[in-house]
Amino acid sequence: MSRAPSGRADLLVVGAGPAGSLVAREVAAAGHDVVVLDAGPRFDDEDRTERMAAHLRPDEGSPWPRDPERDGYTTGGRPYPLAASRVKGVGGSTLAWHGMAPRLRERDFELRSRHGVAVDWPLSYADLRPWYARAERALGVAGAADGAEGPPREAPYPMPAFPPSASDRILAEGAASVGLSTRTAPNARNSEPYDGDSPCVGYGTCRPVCPSGAKYTAERTVAAAEAAGARVVDRAPVRRLRVDGDRVTGARYTTPGGDHVQAAREVVLAAGGVETPRLLLLSATADHPDGLANSSGAVGRYFHDHLFAGVGGRVDRETRQHHVGFHTTESHAVYDEADPVVGIKLEFLNDAGPTPVGVALSDGSWGDELADRVREAYGGHLAVGALVEQLPDPSNRVRLDPETVDDTGDPVPRIEWSLDDRTRRGIERANDLQRRVLEAVGADLTWTVDAETAGPAAHQMGTTRMGTDPTESVVGPDCRAHDSRNLWVAGSSVFPTGGAMNPTLTIAALALRLGSRLADRLSGERE
Amino acid sequence: MKLSRRDALAALAGVGSASLAGCSGDGSTSLPVDSLVALAETLYPSAAAGHREFVETYVDGRTRGRPAEREALTETVADLNDVAREWYDGRLPGLARADRDTLLREVGVETAAPRRDGTLAERVRRVVDDLLYAFYTSPTGGELVGTSNPPGYPGGTASYHGGR
Numbered sequence: 001m002s003r004a005p006s007g008r009a010d011l012l013v014v015g016a017g018p019a020g021s022l023v024a025r026e027v028a029a030a031g032h033d034v035v036v037l038d039a040g041p042r043f044d045d046e047d048r049t050e051r052m053a054a055h056l057r058p059d060e061g062s063p064w065p066r067d068p069e070r071d072g073y074t075t076g077g078r079p080y081p082l083a084a085s086r087v088k089g090v091g092g093s094t095l096a097w098h099g100m101a102p103r104l105r106e107r108d109f110e111l112r113s114r115h116g117v118a119v120d121w122p123l124s125y126a127d128l129r130p131w132y133a134r135a136e137r138a139l140g141v142a143g144a145a146d147g148a149e150g151p152p153r154e155a156p157y158p159m160p161a162f163p164p165s166a167s168d169r170i171l172a173e174g175a176a177s178v179g180l181s182t183r184t185a186p187n188a189r190n191s192e193p194y195d196g197d198s199p200c201v202g203y204g205t206c207r208p209v210c211p212s213g214a215k216y217t218a219e220r221t222v223a224a225a226e227a228a229g230a231r232v233v234d235r236a237p238v239r240r241l242r243v244d245g246d247r248v249t250g251a252r253y254t255t256p257g258g259d260h261v262q263a264a265r266e267v268v269l270a271a272g273g274v275e276t277p278r279l280l281l282l283s284a285t286a287d288h289p290d291g292l293a294n295s296s297g298a299v300g301r302y303f304h305d306h307l308f309a310g311v312g313g314r315v316d317r318e319t320r321q322h323h324v325g326f327h328t329t330e331s332h333a334v335y336d337e338a339d340p341v342v343g344i345k346l347e348f349l350n351d352a353g354p355t356p357v358g359v360a361l362s363d364g365s366w367g368d369e370l371a372d373r374v375r376e377a378y379g380g381h382l383a384v385g386a387l388v389e390q391l392p393d394p395s396n397r398v399r400l401d402p403e404t405v406d407d408t409g410d411p412v413p414r415i416e417w418s419l420d421d422r423t424r425r426g427i428e429r430a431n432d433l434q435r436r437v438l439e440a441v442g443a444d445l446t447w448t449v450d451a452e453t454a455g456p457a458a459h460q461m462g463t464t465r466m467g468t469d470p471t472e473s474v475v476g477p478d479c480r481a482h483d484s485r486n487l488w489v490a491g492s493s494v495f496p497t498g499g500a501m502n503p504t505l506t507i508a509a510l511a512l513r514l515g516s517r518l519a520d521r522l523s524g525e526r527e
Numbered sequence: 528m529k530l531s532r533r534d535a536l537a538a539l540a541g542v543g544s545a546s547l548a549g550c551s552g553d554g555s556t557s558l559p560v561d562s563l564v565a566l567a568e569t570l571y572p573s574a575a576a577g578h579r580e581f582v583e584t585y586v587d588g589r590t591r592g593r594p595a596e597r598e599a600l601t602e603t604v605a606d607l608n609d610v611a612r613e614w615y616d617g618r619l620p621g622l623a624r625a626d627r628d629t630l631l632r633e634v635g636v637e638t639a640a641p642r643r644d645g646t647l648a649e650r651v652r653r654v655v656d657d658l659l660y661a662f663y664t665s666p667t668g669g670e671l672v673g674t675s676n677p678p679g680y681p682g683g684t685a686s687y688h689g690g691r
Contacts, residue, residue, distance in 0.1 A: 046543075047543070048543075049540065049541065049542065049543035050542065050543040052541065052679065053541055053542040053543065053660070053679065056541075056660070056664065056678060056679050057656070057660065059640065059641065162684065163688045164688060165687050165688050166687065166688055166689045168688075169689075191684075199684075200684050201681035201682075201683060201684070202676055202680075202681055202682045202683045202684050202686070202687065203541075203678065203679065203680070203681050204676065204677070204678035204679070204680075205678055205679065211543075211681075212681065318673070320674070320686065320687055320688075320689070322674065322676075322677070322678050323674065323675075323676040323682070323686050323687030324684060324687045325678070328687075328688075350687060355677070355678045356663045356668070356669060356672050356673075356674060356677050356678070357659075357660055357663040357664050357677065357678060357679060360659045360660075360662075360663040361656050361659060361660065361663075364637050364638060365637065366569065366570040366571075366628075366631070366655065366659065367569060367570060367571070367572060367573070367628060368572045368573050370570075370572075370659075371571075371572035371574075371671060371672055374663065374672040375671075375672040375673055378672055378673055378674065379673045
């Protein structure tokens with residue numbers, strides 16, 4: 001395929017993940033010329049099962065190719081495993097995501113007003129609510145409105161929920177005995193045929209690869225965008241934005257065949273919480289010495305993620321782990337509490353402990369000896385995980401590292417990240433609840449992911465934060481950069497705070513809202 | 528517990544080769560099926576049965592259209608049979624299960640990492656791992672260690688919550 005630029009596009013989107021593809025689909029469907037550039041390749045659907053097999057074999061590493069020359073990075077403070085926490089390519093990190101699709105809760109938009117910490121969003125849950133409904137339809141979310149704590153819904157989920165698992169039923173007893181309510185986990189995964197795609201058939205490997213196509217990936221939306229007329233170009237990393245005064249005129253990108261410039265009337269950055277601020281910083285000019293859209297100095301700052309905390313154990317009962325690869329029950333019971341102030345979402349895992357094939361291929365033995373070891377290693381596991389909110393802190397940031405360059409000679413991103421005391425207290429609270437639930441069902445505890453060992457949940461947020469004050473935020477409530485007339489940002493980098501919910505549904509809701517407004521704006525200009 | 532052709536097809540589906548399974552012969556190297564079955568009888572738990580149909584279907588599907596893979600497999604098994612003849616006076620199919628087990632350990636397969644172009648132990652380990660992968664991602668292999676729907680097998684969405 002040609003990777004040469006099109007004529008001046010109505011819209012240029014940087015990044016073909018869920019945010020970029022949803023914006024592209026909305027704008028292309030309104031009849032406008034849309035070009036999407038993605039840094040990574042297109043992946044063939046036919047390879048999906050082989051990728052799963054590679055994942056199941058313990059010695060083969062990630063099934064999604066990583067290119068350390070192209071995707072180099074450095075870290076400062078707490079280690080941040082960036083390479084393991086994203087996929088570059090058409091579909092973006094939804095290729096490898098878990099597929100959990102909750103909405104944020106009302107409290108997440110109002111942390112400053114309710115608790116005096118962090119900032120409020122310039123939007124409320126009510127503002128985003130209709131877009132959440134559209135996002136659930138776009139991603140295909142299976143769920144049930146069974147959470148007593150809300151948030152309010154306007155319609156049922158597009159598909160019925162996956163029923164609670166065998167281990168959910170055990171853990172729900174434990175949760176009830178310590179006063180925790182439970183609810184169905186919303187999944188962007190087909191519980192029945194949906195929009196031409198298969199229902200889940202139980203491969204059990206959702207993260208990092210679903211061979212059946214039942215889990216939503218942004219490849220679906222890319223296909224819809226292309227059907228609506230958008231042009232999606234892979235292996236085309238954007239390296240600089242071109243500017244003229246307060247307008248972005250296009251982008252310079254590098255392909256295997258050489259460098260090109262794509263001109264556009266409107267430009268949306270949707271390259272994720274690390275590459276979006278990196279591109280803005282790389283695009284510094286004499287007029288914008290600190291980077292584009294960075295008069296606030298906030299580009300790259302306020303980087304935050306969710307922390308995964310967990311406790312696991314074993315019981316002398318059948319727990320049916322790894323039959324499926326997704327959660328079916330969670331608890332928001334303590335999410336809105338004020339002490340600790342950070343949000344906590346508890347998740348009952350359905351993939352606790354090792355897989356049979358994982359044990360078989362790493363043990364070394366065979367025959368009855370191996371079967372005995374697999375049986376012993378596999379059975380009876382239970383685990384309760386949690387996402388714990390991290391409040392934004394300007395010292396946690398993505399910046400350019402001039403000491404290290406990528407394969408094109410550009411400085412790589414440097415992630416400076418640490419945990420504050422509030423987050424640590426949230427992890428400790430989660431661990432305490434997790435232990436109590438497991439002990440209530442008689443589990444022998446075998447592992448804990450605590451404040452010292454907790455890692456990020458691969459939800460990079462906050463680095464081009466949304467706000468009304470141009471001195472403290474990068475984009476306004478409409479997701480347009482304060483400093484530009486035609487530069488917009490889609491994705492979790494605009495989240496002022498991230499709650500403790502998996503971010504993709506909120507990314508999708510904001511992208512649909514932005515796509516709709518851009519379509520209207522371009523249509524208005526045309527008339 | 529009897530392994531079936533369905534088990535082999537399920538295992539093949541888990542490596543992306545299901546569409547070609549079950550048709551024997553493709554004009555290239557013929558497979559050392561007897562030796563592979565003998566290996567599988569050693570590698571799989573004694574409660575398993577039906578090795579021949581399972582192994583034949585799986586290995587044929589796995590290597591069909593991949594002549595280099597088929598050749599490498601055949602060569603590795605031939606090299607292992609050479610050692611078996613030298614040390615135990617017979618090829619794998621003629622050895623007692625206990626002797627096959629000992630042979631694998633003496634060759635160093637227990638501690639070797641799988642490698643296609645490696646030492647004999649490393650090449651045999653690759654074959655062993657592929658046969659173990661097939662078994663432990665099949666429904667019957669899963670049942671023998673406590674799960675009716677092992678990862679890699681598309682066993683539906685009933686068993687996880689207690690159905691069949």
